[in-house]
Amino acid sequence: MQPRVTLKREIFLRYWLPLILYVGIIFLFSSLPLSHVLQKIVIPDKVFHAAEFLLLPILFFRFLVFAAPRLFSKYYFFLGMTLAAVTAAADEWYQSHVPGRFMDFGDFLADVTGIGIAAAGWFIWR
Numbered sequence: 001m002q003p004r005v006t007l008k009r010e011i012f013l014r015y016w017l018p019l020i021l022y023v024g025i026i027f028l029f030s031s032l033p034l035s036h037v038l039q040k041i042v043i044p045d046k047v048f049h050a051a052e053f054l055l056l057p058i059l060f061f062r063f064l065v066f067a068a069p070r071l072f073s074k075y076y077f078f079l080g081m082t083l084a085a086v087t088a089a090a091d092e093w094y095q096s097h098v099p100g101r102f103m104d105f106g107d108f109l110a111d112v113t114g115i116g117i118a119a120a121g122w123f124i125w126r
Helices: 004-031 043-051 055-067 075-095 103-126
Strands: none
Touching: 004 055, 004 075, 043 103, 055 075, 055 103, 075 103
């Protein structure tokens, strides 16, 4: 049997850290002011938003199912999608405070579309 500290570290590294880092990356991208270079990216804005949020619900599902199974095993799917959508809303709100950026409901809908696609893929896979 592993010592309790080692098990806690493994849970943190395997389930918490990827989720924290990915949310940090999302907010890091939102911190960048729109420059002419970023505006010339070939990928349409809404596609980028949807793609950016494809991984987030998966990370929430993994965390809720494996890191805290007793608490969330029955409701992980709904809760994971809700937490991902709340993160998307917080990201759009945060962007409204970054110079040169603004909050856009269409971007939020694109984020939620990415969340929905990922959730459907997870549901089919599981």
